[in-house]
Amino acid sequence: MVQTAPRVLEARRFELPRIGPDEGLLRVEACGICGSDCEQFEGVLPVELPVVPGHEPLGFIEEIGDEAAKRWGVRKGDRVVVEAILSCGGCRLCRSGRRHLCQADGKRFCAYAYMPVSESPSLWGAYAEFMYLDPRSVLHKIDPSVPAETAVMYNPLGAGFRWAGEIGGVQEGDTVVIMGPGQRGLACVIAAREAGAEHIIVSGLSSDARKLELAESYGATHTFDVDEHHLVDEVAEITGHRGADVVIDVSSYAVAPVAQSLSLAGRGGTVVLAGVKGMKEVPAFVSDLAVHKELTIHGALGVTSSAFRAAIDLIEAGSVNLEAMHTHNFPLSQAELAIRTLAGEIEGEEAIHCCLINSESPPHPVEDT
């Protein structure tokens, strides 16, 4: 499926590439869909069109060159997930261990789902039957017995481990506030509980009732509907006016939580900003609160390999009921419906986690007709 314009997806056929010694070809089994897919569909991301979207791939190695097989430690037929970012490995950021922020190509973001079809071999996204595996790819093997819709959760869960664990530094006994109970927020709940947080407080809107219930099943100790409750007062009460150790904003578009995060955090606390707001300014942002409490304010965008690995380990262990978060499967041909369902555009459908599944993904390349 190729995005040719904002809100336009169409089916197209491409020739399969010839695979060299340091490349591979993935037979896509499923692709997770997140808020970024909705933004990409709307056309608000800086992506050159036409493009094959899909940055959360799960699949089987269909073809692989000898050098790639050695470097990635995989063989033909292995089931893998693929990190979206294609980092150079040699720039200042990559060399300092921040490969997920690679900016070798200065102007544009090199990642699956972001490379236009004009760039050979076109198959840069997972809304497809096959995806090209570039030499810069980072792959992780995943147990073939895990259901596809659960396996693709390596992406939201990886974000939880990165944002709550690695960036937020959640520790045993901490109080964590998570604003926004979508798939990323729920993943942060899971990661915060794994890290041993004592209080996990999740906020959402009255329309998020089901998600807040799910947050409780994943370990949230308190959930608040901010249409009914004053979150700052509630957190003050729970913490005996100390405030939270870690505050994570994963709400999208709403800017009030950003200003509020400074009141929610306690002395020496950490605020993790991971929800994008459509480049809106934040009113009532009182920076003195950050000074007086010596807060750390940290933006969060990507996911590291270590966080992906933690997510995959949790998925394979099967210790958390991730299926409960998964709400919708769609075939590839219904990619548009999948995006619109996650975006809440389809009346009567409350989506949390959606994915595309190629149930009949062909074992061999399909000839163009």
Ligand SMILES: [Zn+2]
């Ligand atoms: Zn995503």
Ligand SMILES: [Zn+2]
């Ligand atoms: Zn780099």
